Amino acid sequence: QAQNSIKFGLCYDLSKAYTFVTPQIVQAAKDYATLLNAKGGIEGHPIEILVQDHGNEPQRGIECYEKLKREGVMMFDYLSTPVSRAVLPRHMQDGNVMLQSFVGRGDAVDGDVFKWIFPIGPTYWGQMANDVAYIKSQHKGNLKGVKVGFIYPDYAFGQEPIPVLKTLAAKEGFDLQLFPNPMPGRDQAAVWTQIRRFNPDWVISWNLSAMHVVAAKEMKRNGIPMEKLIVVNWLNEVDINNIGAAEAKGLKRGTNVVGGKDHPLMQQIIKEVYGAGKGAGDAKNLDDIYYNTGLAMYSSMFEGVRQAIKKGGWPLTPAKIKDGLESLRNFDANGFIAPVTVTAKDHGGGGKTRIDMWDGSKWVPQSDWTAAYTDVVDQVVKEQSAEFVKSGK
Amino acid sequence: MLYRRAGIFHTSYADDRRLFPIPFERWAMLALLAIALAAPFMFSSLALTSYIRPWLIWSAAVLGLNLVLGWAGQFHFGYAAIMGIGAYASVHAARHGVPWEIAVVLGGLMATAVGVVFAFAALRVKGLYLALSTLAMQFVMDWVISHVPAISGGVAATLQAPPMRLLGQVVKSEAGTYYVVLAWTVAVTLFMLNLRRSALGRALVAVREKDYAAAVIGVQAFRYKLVAFAASAFIGGVSGSMLIYGFYHAVTAEQFAVNVSIEVLAMVIVGGLGSIIGSFFGTAFILLLPGQMNAFIAWAARSIGLDVGVEALAHIPYMVYGATIILVLLLEPMGLGKLYGNVRNYLMVWPFGYVRK
Amino acid sequence: MEATTANGNLLTLNNVEVIYDGVALAIKGVSLAVPSGGMVALLGANGAGKSTTLKAISGLLKPERGEITRGELHFDGQDIERLMPQQRVRRGIVQVLEGRRVFEHLTPDENLVAASAVTGCNRAEVVRRRDRVYEYFPRLHQRRSSQAGFLSGGEQQMLAIGRALMTQPRLLMLDEPSLGLAPFLVAEIFQIVRRINQKEGLSVLLVEQNAMAALEVVSHGYLMENGRVVMHETAEAMKRNPDIQEFYLGGKEGRDFHQVKHYSRRKRWLS
Amino acid sequence: MDTRTIAPELKVAASAAAATRVLECRDVERRFGGLVAVTGVNLHVDRGEIFGLVGPNGSGKTTMTNAITGFFPPQKGSILLNGEDITGLAPHKVARRGVARTFQNLALFNGMSVLDNILLGRHVHMHPSIWRTALYPWFAKPEEVRNREVVEEIIDFMQLENVRDEHVDSLPLGLKKRVELARALAARPSFLILDEPMAGMNQEEKAYMARFILDARDERGVTVLIIEHHMDIITGICDRMLVLSYGEVIGTGIPREVIADPRVVKAYIGGSHAAQ
């Protein structure tokens, strides 16, 4: 028990469906830790990042949790909707902190029910609500009769925003059609034939990286203009490149973090970590928005832990960490993310995103950081968390 | 001469068919059992819960698959689905207040019912075509499990398992859970050992070797294929529940997907078709080796100051997994069980190597 | 018990020993010779090692995990022990396997074509050789395009021999060609083999249980017992040998099986 | 010996004692696609007989035995066993009625020892089940021991003592054939079908085999149908015989007379090798 370091357990899918993103996020977490450790860590305690692969299989996530738990880890991140969902009850039972930024499940923002789960930043639900709000703004505030097609890979991550989307469709009266696509989600020709027939005004694509690329190409082959496409945040520079910078023009993306290398934190890392040759990976990944996403995630985590030690002192306990995270106020990591305020009731912290559009050479913000339909999202959150309390699943 | 056989005379036919006719092996078994019983006090909590317990459970499951694959010779690429059915059924039963022991048996029975459906494919086709139809059945089962909310508990849900209970008492301690698991594995192993020396086992092998020759001595291939699939499904179903109650404590559909079927299959084959001890070896190899190799390589790299990226490190287990299969098959196509058998045969006649002819 | 190693022998085996699986000693020092253009029979009880001997010559031991552990194997004056089966076929050694293993899913035509591949001859040559086989076995010609797996036993045996002839061999080794064939077919096949031997000077090594038929066509015979050659005589001498008569030819008059009692055999020729 | 194992056999024997006709085939026809393998075959085998079935290759002998044992049920005609119509019955059911057979191409269970192969012959007299297996010491063991005694007796009879524990695949062909016969006899059949049991054997081994067959008939009361290409065996041990050619009967009766029939000589035996 004489442990001096702060251990983070990163149980990630490094080998199957999410390999396009996890290495960058791990790299960001490690680089940030290196940066802080060089200055004595958090309140004098070094950060330790433990990484293990779970192949996006829930049971292996559980295994990872059980193993790292015994190695003294109190904060875990799974970066996967299905895995987070599976491990969640154990966290609830054992009282260990689960970081769940940017992945499902959406109702975990309800701090009353999900005491130990911290989806800091926007959830998929919030992001979806914002997407719909954006569409609404493009239709002069009236969504009646507007046709929205939703294409998603048919598993937990893709299915995640459906409750919110359906509720919104009922509320706003737009015409929603779902287009599930079996995993691995690459062979989309069939789905797009259907989508073209549906003739949507908007297509929301809840895909992951390369699947977006396929989707964009299929859109072209089916003669659907790129402007109609809104994608979830998991699309990066590599994907734009694969679609073709010119071809991708007009594509819109729900965005959670600021991209690019201009931010001071990025600059600092480039100088002090990569400059010193201590980077945890390839420097070219610094161009990748997924790297920024990782930094964003861990900047709020580290800040939370800092608060925890400040308030409760060493040694850390899960309860102290919980306290620390719940005392984040208007934290925006120096403008890296939309400001979050985490409380005991709200573990999300606001859930603001914005819509960016690719203009052929760069991303152009189409809106401010916003959180729309908070009432609707809240309502769905309450419904689902109540359901969780009732059935335990 | 550990394996001394001189001076052992079997004086009755029953004696000739004892489980362990060689005294040394009887002693070895007793010793092993003693270690198994003392394990909670000998190993760390991490080893017990993360390695030994899953290993025991998977070994039981692998024995079940070996029954249908190794003994009856029928391809079964949908074993994970069977395990899943057992797991879901028993969890649902227990959640509805059925006593735990009965819930687990119910899980087994439910799996048996589905296993019998698989058997009907085996009655029509053989070989690769059977492999593919069972694989297709696995897909159908996957779909049913994940798309019928009454089973999976809704889209993307993770069904939490109630705690293990014996006679109404909650089994909470790590040791307690371990003993329950151990009891199940020992029971399955004993069953398989008995199978090897009983008429049922012979009939299964007969069906495997030549079904028409089996028929002519009165073995109804139909019936024994059914029995094989049913028995293995029961073992698989209960093992599936054990996996949930004794290890994961929660069920998800992905937990019993196609790749898991392939993994169990790999365990059986790496262990050796029809080999009981091989099933334990095979499970250990496929389940534990990749992770251990990974840790080892990470450690080795660190100690010589080399930096292996997280990504590469994550892929090593898969390379090891694939390489294990390839190497074992190259070394001894009949699997680790045969390798063990070779060593045993060697020791049996040691130091007189050239006894045959 | 040693083979004549005089010149004019196409094939000589000298003291060859074969072990299966590293443990089972199947033949223990076999020596024999096949003269150029001659026909020789190899007789012996079940499990004596006849097939093993043939496989040692043709190089087919490997797939059964057998290996030659001692002795010399010469064909046409050259050591062939290290050659792969296909190289031996190219030099002119071909074996017709026990139990008529034809390519079941191929037609007789295709069976023959497949066998001609190794010698790399041109299309016209293939057709010529094939027609020659059909000339010897007109029955095959009739069934040339039905699946070989459904041919009757006799037809399959003809096909197997014909297939071997496609490789243009110099030494043809037949492993129990009469197994399970109707009596008149046995006669027919032996006559054909004899004809090929006489017309084309093909050497033949014949393994047979049907000693009566075999000794009719060969000039010399070897007798194997328990992995060893225990007798080497001319066919005439063998036919006259009382032991051969009792154990292989069934006596002069055919035996009354009702009078046979359980007995342990007397192995008169084993020293 | 335990009475329970003998009971079913006694029953068969009792019912058969009334009718002496063990097997009767009436107008049997079997086709494969367009090919007529056998047609219009009538034959009967009486209790205690050794009946020979011969014919050129591809004449339909094996097809006949397959029709009787249920593998390829005839498309026309009927087959009676001890007066009971067994046409179209599944092979394992035919086996349970006291019919055992061996195969032309050998059908031993290669993964097993000689002992286990022969024990499998006892299958119809055993009651394998999951429960018995699970509770082996109490339920299966006595049964195993009982049947083992029967099997040991067969092993003794067939002189297989020294290969009892060998794996069958490493045995020479002749011994395999003997093991297969032992397996067939282990079931205590009333009717035994042998498909070329002596193919690939020399004179001495043939004599051995003939002795076993005769003893099986004389000491065990088995009725035998045997297919052979060795004419000396047929004339030597058969009471009656039947010749098929192109799926049709071309001769039947006492062996010495049948093989002298010019039609038979022409279709089957050929010129000079009549004695083989």
Place this chain on the structure above:
Amino acid sequence: MDWMYFLELAVNGALAGLMYALVAIGIVLIYKSSSVPNLAQGALTMLGPYLVLAFAVQAKLSMWLAIPLAMVSMFAVGLVIERVALRRLAGQPVVMILMMTLGIDIFLRATALTVWGGSGRNMPLGISDAPLFLGPLLVNRAYAIGAGVTLVMFALSIFFFRTRMGTVLRAIADDYTASWSVGISVERGVALSWALSSVCATAAGVLWGSVQTVDQSLSLLLLKGITVGVLGGLDSIGGALLAGLLLGILENVASGYLDPLLGGGTRELVVAAVLILTIMVRPHGLFGRQDIERI
């Protein structure tokens, strides 16, 4: 009923199905010539395009040079697989061979991930993405080109099995020992079949890669390929083609009509159901060879 919708689903399904058949032809090729069920075909299909990209992007060669080069390299890969992994298993029960090819599949996939990482790459074949209309019918251009290549491969394979070499390979598939006995070099035959199949996999991988980007998920095409192969009868090239068409049309039409009703994922379900039913009715697939078992 909207016939145009049906037709469009059917036509595009047929094209996709033909591309599945392209993966299946590789499997059939090996099975037909050595009785080895190849479950590593998926990994080969992934490896091929990676090599093409390695030549085209890393070595900066033209695409039309890179593809033949990759094919040659894949030919070698096929030879190596036979030599290292399969030669020892000749004559072993089919389960072990099955497992061996699975092991190769897993190993190759992990290796590719280690070497090339997880993010997708473009396969720039220069196929235009502009919509292609046949009258009122929209045809997926990339798939149409793939289907064309499949037909060419199909014709080549059929022709190949008519040649003497093809006959020899079929003989090998029938009986290894008998092949040895007449001097056929079984090892070389099997190696050749693997090599050809690897080349076929490269073609399939490049085409699929251009449709769905190149990354490890290409190896998952194995499932489609093997399904088509089995459905057609594992040793029938024509069967693979027909089964591909059938399956492609069926899954597309079914998902077009059923997905909205059942809430997704029916494609896999329908494929599985069709496979099970067909095999139950025809145990050797549509055109597979019958086992000849003489009792």
